[in-house]
Amino acid sequence: MGVEIRVEGLTKAFGRQTIWADVSLTLPAGEISVLLGPSGTGKSVFLKTLVGLLKPESGHIWIGDRDLPRLSEHLLYETRKLFGVLFQDGALFGSMNLYDNIAFPLREHTKKSESEVRRIVMEKIDMVGLVGAEGKLPGEISGGMRKRAGLARALVLDPEIILFDEPDSGLDPVRTAYLNQLIVDLNAQIGATFLIVTHDINTARTVPDNIGLLFRRELIMFGPREMLLSSEEPVVRQFLNARRHGPIGMSEEKDVSELEAEAKLGHDPGQLPPIPPQLMPTDGGVRRSQSPPGSWLKAHGVQPPPGSFIDDLGRDWVQEWPRHVASRTPVAGAQPSMGGPGR
Incomplete structure (x- = not known):
């Protein structure tokens, strides 16, 4: 199971340049969270600070x-073992095949026998769908396969926290x-x-529990997720709609004159797009942290945009959810399973 991360008043600067200040949030245990933001806002810096590679001010x-920022070197080293990290480019050793890349953390941080290492490595290779490719070098496989190999390596120590630094970087929409x-x-x-750092709007709209x-x-x-996808906050609405009109400019933020000019023109920021059903596990199960579609909106009296929670087969998952949950047999360690919206 995962562990909760509580961030309170975090500030990071390089010299006189403040990257972000007074950041507070809670990453709930076992949930998927996504961190968005325009380029240059310090999302990757935030990940490096979370894992203790950078020290906050x-x-x-x-x-x-x-x-974490106040731990001794020994305790910091031990605490980092709770983390697995998937770097943007996979960060694989080019001279090692995939098997040795994935086995590296086990050989470096544990005293397991080679037979035990092999069992764990092959288990993780199977989890990410790379069985048969373990003997290949990183330069002999596609970018998507390198990402999966990097993910397998992040999994070998059975971390309770996994950080994904732009996992979609360099991948086409299908991959x-x-x-x-x-x-x-x-x-x-x-x-x-x-915790996933990404620029991909479809990922942010369909994968996480929190944004x-x-x-x-x-x-x-x-x-x-439903709170941000229904938000009227201008910068949130602009980013999720991928529109030019709003506070975000070419170099992160627009100056006052640009914003005043836009206001005079009266540009419509656009209607919020429908909230899609959340992506489900392939086996049709319901993740422990997954909430019924529309539950946050209903609890807070917020009307969803028209067409929300309708999948590509035309099913309304606000209505379908209780019937499908009730019709399925519970699986070990999870809620009752169901057919998947967003598939």
Whole structure:
């Protein structure tokens, strides 16, 4: 199972340049969270700070009763073992085949026998769908396969927290869709806490339980997926609609004159798009952290955009959810399973 991460008043700067300030959020245990933001807002810096590779100027990162920025080197080293990281480019060793790349953390950090290492490595290779490719070098496989190999390596120490730094970077839309499905399936299977940094709007709209948005050196919002996808906050609405009209400019933020000019023209920021059904595990199960479609909106009296929660087969999952959950046999360690919206 995953662990909760509590971030309180976190500030990071390089010299006189503040990257972001006073960031506070809670990554719930076992849930999938996504962090969005325009280029240059410090999303990757946030990941590196979470894992202790960078030290913040102020603030706290609580993992259980441990405050990461204030740990001794020994305790920091031990706490990092809770993390697995998928880097943007996979960060594989080019001279090692996939098997040895994936086995590297086990050989470096444990005293397991080679037979035990092989059992674990092949198990993770199977989880990410790379059986048969373990003898290949990183240069002999596609970008999508390198991402999956990097993910297998991130999994070998059975981490309770997995960080994904732009996993869709360099992938075409089809491979991104496959990777998104793999992420959802892994979360359902291992129950770890996932945080994904991404620019991909489809990933943000369909995969996570929670979404956050960094902009202008601060965390604008962080909360349940439905809260952000129904938000009227201008920067959130602009980013999720991928429109030019709004606070975000070519170099992150627009100046006052640009915003005033837009206001005089009276540009319509556009209607919020329908909220899609959340992506389901391939086996049709329901992840432990997954909520019924529309439940946050109903609880807070928010009307969803027209067409929300309708899948590509025309099924309305607000209506379908209770019938399908009731019709399925519960699976071990999860809620009752069901057919999948968003598939």
